[in-house]
Amino acid sequence: MLLLALGLGGCAHYTALPLAKAPPSDASLHRELAQALPQLPLKTQGIDFAAxxxxxxxxQIAVLLNPDLRALRKEKGLAEAQVFQAGLLPDPQISLAADFPSNGNGQLFTAxxxxxxxxxxxxFTRPLDLRAARANARSVRYDVAWREWLVAGQARLQARSLYYLERQEAIARDAAQLTGKxxxxxxxxxxxxxxxxxTAALRRAAYVDSEDRALALARQVTKAHAQLLQTLGLPPDVHVRLAPPRLRETIPAAEMLDRLALRHxxxxxALRAGYSAQDARLRRAILGQYPGLSIGLxxxxxxxxxxxxGPNVSLTLPLFNANRGVIAEAEATRAKLHADYTARLFQTRADxxxxxxxxxxxxxxxxxxxxxVPALQAEAQxxxxxLNEGNVTLLDYETLRGQALSKSLQLAALEQSFAEQEVALELAVGSPWATWKTP
Structure with missing residues (x-):
């Protein structure tokens, strides 16, 4: 009874964790952000949404508030719990049986x-179980950090896309105002x-085309802004102002970036840690083919x-099963992880x-x-x-003005693509551009 009481005293207790009945409110999101900001580097603690x-x-905001990441980070706790489980030894087993005599001369005793x-x-298997669990925990931590890196990069990419779409919309809106006038x-x-x-019909057609272009870009801006807020985990009514991205003047060599990607x-x-965990599981499965041993009194x-x-010993004789199925499955899984890692390396280099x-x-x-573009804009002016003095035809003016507008929008679109590809390259390498040591 004493042993039973001591055992029950160390048991875990049930605690309810009800599901939320509604999405988190704006106030709770801002409260979480305010609590998380002190954890950031000093240069980013003073985030001002008005600026x-x-x-x-x-x-930083995306990593802190993205709802998918907040759920994903719970996997690290699960992996640590698995490490804890792998380090525990099995509990001893106690059994009691009694035989009560039902007949006799009264001189029999209860057996x-x-x-x-x-x-x-x-x-014998505990070291390998711990090795597998710890490697799996490392794999989960790396995987969560990688997902955080991807979400942060996705937010930056969406922000750059939104910035240049707003710039294109402003150019198209100015053109629409001019043609409308x-x-x-x-x-x-x-x-x-x-x-x-x-001539009046030609000017009307130019105005309609400019207005349609501006409205189409406005729809793209609205959609891009909503996608950015969703990635950031911010309420849909928040307005985000973006600072101009700084485009890089030099592009590093691809061969140098290959070496950086392998390190960063x-x-x-995560794949290397997962492979190490599976290698330990294979060793664990191989040990499972030997007889299982239990001792007792x-x-x-x-x-x-x-x-x-007296003592007792029991053995599990590996006559029919011998853990061969588990070994075959572990070997196949390790081979698949090896192929996955090789394929990921190839894809990274190609990207x-x-x-x-x-x-x-x-x-x-x-x-x-x-x-x-500057030369075309100056010529259009x-x-x-x-045109106001009657020294040029309307057709010539509209042709040149249309070319200047088209080239301005094309330049903004190319700068948008360049800015997005910069972020994509950082994601492919696995580290920020500023950390690259270029010659």
């Missing part, structure tokens, strides 16, 4: 059998008879009150080389457009003045 947010601040057994096979003037001139119908990619580290008495005691080549191409296109 333009940098890419680093966007990434009993009391035995205490303990399986010592776990003493020209069209309204044309309507007045047409009513006075100072303008022909074909957390998913590769037995105390007994028969109905004539002859009392005995890095493709992104570097794409960035180099985009850089050349951007440099060319940066030389062309000169033609605008000449």
């Amino acid at each position: 333009p947010l940098s890419g680093e601040a966007i990434a 009993y059998n009391l035995s205490l057994n303990w399986s010592i096979g776990s003493l 020209v069209w309204r003037q044309s309507e007045a001139e047409l009513a006075r008879g100072d303008l022909d119908l074909a 990619r957390l998913d590769l580290a 037995t105390r007994a008495a028969d109905t004539s009150n002859v009392q005995t005691w 890095i080389h493709a992104l570097v080549a794409d960035l180099q191409r985009l850089r050349r296109e951007i440099q060319l457009l940066r030389e062309q 000169r033609l605008d003045a000449a």
